[in-house]
Amino acid sequence: xxxxxxxxxxxxxxxxxxxxLNCTSSDRNFxxxxxxxxxxxxxxxxxxxxxxxxxxxxxxxxxxxNKASLHVSLHIRDSQPSDSALYFxxxxxxxQGKLIFGQGTKLSIKP
Amino acid sequence: GGIITQTPKFLIGQEGQKLxxxxxxxxxxxxxxxxxxxxxxGLRLIYYSITENDLQKGDLSEGYDASREKKSSFSLTVTxxxxxxxxxxxxxSSKDNNERLFFGHGTKLSVL
Numbered sequence: 001x002x003x004x005x006x007x008x009x010x011x012x013x014x015x016x017x018x019x020x021l022n023c024t025s026s027d028r029n030f031x032x033x034x035x036x037x038x039x040x041x042x043x044x045x046x047x048x049x050x051x052x053x054x055x056x057x058x059x060x061x062x063x064x065x066n067k068a069s070l071h072v073s074l075h076i077r078d079s080q081p082s083d084s085a086l087y088f089x090x091x092x093x094x095x096q097g098k099l100i101f102g103q104g105t106k107l108s109i110k111p
Numbered sequence: 112g113g114i115i116t117q118t119p120k121f122l123i124g125q126e127g128q129k130l131x132x133x134x135x136x137x138x139x140x141x142x143x144x145x146x147x148x149x150x151x152x153g154l155r156l157i158y159y160s161i162t163e164n165d166l167q168k169g170d171l172s173e174g175y176d177a178s179r180e181k182k183s184s185f186s187l188t189v190t191x192x193x194x195x196x197x198x199x200x201x202x203x204s205s206k207d208n209n210e211r212l213f214f215g216h217g218t219k220l221s222v223l
Binding site for chain 1: 115133144146152153154155156159161165167169170201203204205207209211212213214217218
């Protein structure tokens, strides 16, 4: 079983709408969480990290972490067609250098 | 800024063949990674290296070897290519263990 599980597998959101992506870890040792985005034909690019309980906002992107339930989410407001991509959640234990990725959520923004 | 260069971009091999993928980074980063990406399975860690000449196994290391002879380069060898295998191999680097990863564009492997 994967240690980092993402849902949904795919998501379609109208342009200007809110996209919400979820991620759950099964390993309580994971303390650092990242969101990465991958456009077709490219390598993934880091969007943002979150290490503390609560919300972290960067522009149109907000990440939320609940360490007690090992749940991380990413919310994208005012979604744009350029946000259409594969989104990965990733987790690591502090200072271990081993970043484990989930299986990804495919996000499509419909004009 | 910097860049991760992976070669080749496309690699076609025969069943049983030994295949080598190369990765170079000019970020001067300490840690480098090899991930395999299959459709629907996300990224799976094959090997990583926290410094020159260091090697750490990931969850998918069986069937692969890796080499970090210089700080700037990290190579991956598929020891015996499996028939009909198709995947993208992604190389990445990071400044240290808790920093973001920077990825290359990948090497797409097809085995006939």
